[in-house]
Amino acid sequence: MMRHALRCTAFVISCALTNAGLNAAEPNAAPTAEQLEFFEAKIRPVLVKHCYECHSSKLAAPRGGLRLDDRDGVLKGGDSGPIIVAGDLKKSSLLAALRYEEAEMPPKGKLPAAVIADFERWVTMGAPDPRVAAIAPNPQPSTLNHQPSAHWSFQKLTKASPPNVKNAQWPRNDIDRFVLAKLEEAGAQPVAAADRRTLIRRASFDLIGLPPEPEQVAAFLNDPASDSDAFAKVVDELLRSPHYGERWGRYWLDIARYGEDQAHTFKARNYPQGYLYRDWVVKAFNDDLPYDQFLIEQIAGDLVNHDRPLHERIPALGLFALGPVYYQDNGEKDKALADEWDDRVDTLVRGTQALTISCARCHDHKFDPLTMADYYGLLGIFASTQYQERPAVSQDVVLAKQQADAAFKQQQLEVDRYLATQARNVREKLIPEIPQYVVGAWRVMNPLKKKANEKKVVTDVAKQLKLNEDLLLRWVAYLEEKPASGAVKSERPYLAGWRQLKKQQDANVDLSDDKAALAEATAVGETLRQQAESLLPHRAALLQHFGEEVAFLLESDRATIAPGVIPLGNLFDDVSGSQLSTALASDVFKSTAKEGGLGIARVAQGWGHQTSIATGISFNFKSLGSDDAKHGDIVNDGWDVSGGISTTGKRTAANLPRTEQGIGMHANALITFDLDAIRRAGLIPVDRPLTFRVDRAGLNDDAFGSGSVHLAIIASRPQPENAELDAILVASVNGQAAKVEKGDDAYYFAGELPPPLRGDGKFVEITIQLPAEARYLTLVATGAGKAGEENSISSDHAVFSGARLEYEPVGSSGGSPDSPAAITGEPPALQDALLYSELFSDKGVLAIASKDIANYLTDEPAKQLASLNKTLDERKQASDAIKVLMAHAVSDGQGADMPVYLAGDPRKKGPLAPRSFPAILRNGDSTPFKSSGSGRLELARAIASPDNPLTARVFVNRIWAGHFGVGLVRTPSNFGTLGERPTHPELLDWLAARFISSGWSVKSLHREIMLSATYRLSSSPPPSEISNAQATDADNHLLWRMNRRRLEVEPWRDSVLAVVGNLDRTLGGPSSNLSNGNNRRRTLYGFVSRHQLDDLLRLFDFPDPNITAGQRTVTTVPLQQLFVLNSDFMIAQARAFAARLTREVSTDDLRVHRAHALLFNRSPSPQELQLGLDFLATTKSESAKLTVLEQYSLALLGSNEFAFVD
């Protein structure tokens, strides 16, 4: 306590001292609003842009000891003394520097003369500067230069009671007393009430956005009940209509800037299920969901405990989830994210609080008591919230779907397994047919026949000899001895007989029908057949060893295996276990490499292991192989994409919609393969030199946005003495040979490294010859951050695509293998192993593909397969039958506070702003949110609180505006200092209080407003009845009449369809395209595009869905009328309306009457009747494609009366 007091004292003293100089020239008066505005407009932006870089308290050592980012710094000056002497232009060295008279500041270029003049003016004023602890070093309650309590909208709701009025007869409820009191005060009176016909039309458009049916009008006109009772019935009926929610939900969707796609083009996130949010809003209005609940569910519906099941609340989260997402790529990400969060904050706060808090993004709000800390306190909540698509159906349905899917997949596996087993059996059964295939291939290769259509030859031969066409083609390729991928030479020793045959036979003579030649070919085939048969015992041993689990994986997940190629990605573990057999056939992603796994000596996973693969890629031998230190596993990462290493390209600058086979690693990871183990497993003959190849190495995904990587390959062998570092045999970085040098206890790459690889779609190819003595092969993905940076992991998801070892399948020495036996029994002779693989492997010449195997099955196996397939179909149908609708929603991420971005610049981070809600709206409570999550729930509660001074006022005003065209506050999304003042503040508060006490019932609010006498006033008083007092209030601030309003585009288009009889009144569901002429659904259900807003919507003042809109503008331009006069839509409706009139009544007279009743809910005047009859009596010209009745219909549908509501 004592120390604290002392420190305060010291602070005060220093302030007094630093102010002394200023006092001499200028009384220490608080800056005026005008001065502050000048500072904000002219001075602060220049300081931020040109000075803060070098002169900021955020720097450890500001240049020249000068800080210009707060008032104290400016007053104190720098190492060379004060820089301004208030009011004295000559002695202020700041000005001299700006003029380039002394020091030249800013060094990058002299500022324009006008700017320097601004600074002169500022100094003359006494350098008014509001930046006093504007950014508090520690989180503090809002400390501000504003007087927060003065402005009306931050006050608690006043408890106004309805005033007394002179004309006690007029009021129908308390609303009227507030209104009438004001009128009487101004010496004015309300005009007469509207007639019942006008009233029901007004109410109907107001509540459901459609005109009343003639029958409803008649019922109301003839209702003997009192005006009040009769109208109450009308209002109640309309409020019960399901179309009520469609009308009022749309008002909210304007505020929620509801849109179903993005403005930009590249990699835009669209919202195909966005309509679930729209339908949720409509239903909430229809159900009269209390407004506080309505808000809570949209902000934090997933976090709140509630009777209603979660899945019914999930779509509400679309308020944030459906927000615009901006273009992000390298360098843009921070800015784009900040802009996105700003959208969320702005939409929420302007929508519910009518405050323009976004102003506090770059500086404290200039006019309202909102600080940067308030803004970033809110921003942190959204930064801690993530987009997530979540089920909009019950957990039961989700579970059922998962089970059905699992059952289907299980059955798919059963079918695959069965087919694979059968395929393997068939391979053996085909051995007797080898001579036939050799003969078949021989025939196909007979030169004269080959000249013709080869495919046809193959087909014919296959048919003739009853052979499988695919296999026959493989035999042809096999016997032609085309080299396998990567193989250097291709002569198979056991094809000596065949080569002999080809040598003997004349290549230019077709010997197909030569019996002797045929016999020779058959004999070659017979020899091969015998060789194949001799392999069967070995095959049996293999199968026995590996069991029936050999490669029973979905075919799509399998890597190609060719003789002479070992895909290293296959050595990763997979769910089936770690057997050699599995590794051979599988390439399953999301699989894991574990130390001690087949052929894998060492793995190390990035985070926390930077010592071994540090910046600049120095490394120690422990990384490579000869060490027993334990590291993490490497997951062959699929980024949640099955079937390959992630190459979705979602996060890369280069768009790479590709799936790769190979190895995917996070940054700072390495894997070491033990080549001996691979050899011992029988995969590689020991006498074969190996080549390591990678088709594409580089960055596929780049979650950090600015990543780069070095990819190193190191081949090594252990030293005889374990104590020594392994010997490095070959090394490469990014595909280029690299030199390695040895340090005391580590190796490092010497010389200049190639530039790092970036996520730009460019990859390198790697080919490295491995010496025979190589024991370990290490693949390294580094981070490539600059030396000394805190975190050198700057990239993500390196890929070694198609990483493999290749060897010449046919031995050059012909010697026998000397490796230890990998499997039971004697290892096969080398040639046999090769033949075995070429016959029986997946691409072997006896391997009928699983998909074709059904044709080879008969009897029991065929029945078995049919039965399995039947179950498969059933399970597929069962799974398809369960729909799991996913809503665009959000979920809580890790809660974290945001730093204030100085001047709104994400690159300039200030102190943390604890997540919170502005204290001014919480009775001064500035306690930060304690939530470990995002803080959304606390935010929701702070907004939906009866103590919040704005929430109820703002919403009540919006509802009022929906009924009167303008609100009691005419800036419905700005209740701040710069917004308008309420015309009837007591009424606004009274309504807000009533609203809260009614349990936030929106329907009660409508009822209260609509049953007032104020609502029932005529909009069209005869000029003779307008008093002077009324005439002086032409804008009707006093509410002496109703405002005439033009229908918004939705009710206008819907009404056209309705009166014509074309309106499809179905509720909800996916959006449809309004430009389709056959679209007869309500306009609400039209697709709302941020990218290209529908023409009709755009023409008729629909707000830009990229930003929240609290109020629509009303414009009147010719392009709108072109739609009215010429569009296919209007022409079609005019025709339909004419057809309706013709169908329903028989004479022109009746048709004019009927048209007026349907469109205007009234009878035509005598003049109108005559006008119509005269027009209908004319004849159309030859070239006119519309009948006169159709023309008449168009004229009525396009008329003013149909576009406006009285």
Place this chain on the structure above:
Amino acid sequence: MTQSMISRRDMLTRSAAGFGMLGLASVLSDERRATAESTLSSDPLAPKAPHFTAKAKHLIFLFMNGGPSHVDTLDPKPELVKQAGKPGPGGNYLPSPFKFHQCGECGLPISEIYPHLGEQMDDLCVIRSMYTSTPNHEPGLFMMNSGTQQPTRPCMGSWLNYGLGTENQNLPGFVVLCPGKPVVGPALWSNSFLPGIYQGTHINNGQLDPRKVISHINNQHLPPTEQRRLLDLMQKMNQEHLATRGADSQLEARIGSLEMAFRMQFEAQDAFDITRESEATRKLYGPGQFADGCLIARRLVERGVRTVQLFYGSGQPWDAHGDIKDHVRDAKNSDQAIAALIRDLKSRGLFEETLILWGGEFGRTPTAQGATGRNHHATGFSMWLAGGGVKGGMAYGATDELGVKAVENRMSVHDLHATMLHLMGIDHTKLTYRYSGRDFRLTDVYGEVAHSILA
């Protein structure tokens, strides 16, 4: 019939008097005024007085979408030859494969790929010191068109229409021509928070059928006399409706607007019908979509349209990543037409009152991408201005010796916007719209007018 015509004319006159008086006041509009406008309505597109005497009345923005290379068009860099193959930012330096020629009396150089434009060199004011915020198409396009990187602000054509209105009420005031769509698309001519009428009207000059260029411009069901008769009927009912309700500017505005729409049908179709041009004029511009676009731009400006933005092509044709020689194609398709546009405007006395702006969203790297391409480049690039109020035959600003960075008289996009608005008679700091509690500007809180390029 006669009587109704007179009454209609009478009504229109009254409307014009009633609506056309917003003037400067509405340029300085604010939220309250917006509220008043929304209830009282008026003709927000009526011509309005500028802040000061305007040098130019119309803007034609020739947008080379994709980003043309400065070192291959307007900013020759001999040093690149010396540094060829040596490493520079993002790759190795690549000299331009094109020769530059000094043209006109001014002797300014221009790439050989622009033989026709070279002849107009004395009319061009080349800005060689442009820089923008980001070397990426989408944010770059937004920045150049609306002064911010996100789709949250009105574009420059909308600001101009908002500030100045347009001279011909029978045509849209802000026309965007593009065969197909540029990347990003309609958001580039969005009104954003300004009222919807300030949005650009997109015309696809890839398919130039005057009857279809503007939505619903053509009535396919009634001959004009009969449509007139229908409209007379509608207007009689509207007058009847108005008479029983007393004066109401909204109702009157719609009545007037119906008449304008009727006339627009014919005037707009005429404006977009380039077959009405003489053979000589057609030949001057040459063939192709872009040439047609230039010709339409002149026809529109001639008819009082405020802003015409002509995108060179669909997508981003200037984006020469693979081979910078692709610029030959794009220059060839636009060179003659641009030169023709300048000459044609001159011969009609329109050049002095029309500001032409040429450029893309950014430039291209002086270094190579791959063997022969160039990447996006934001730190220095070129644009040019011509016509109303700018000095011709001059180069303003400079990049460094290798064309990497603008170093002299640096001109940001905001500066360009400020200068453009200045030429159109608008103080960029005063053309504001109050929205969300703030006065927004095209130039945000930035922008300096480049006074030394003003004639």
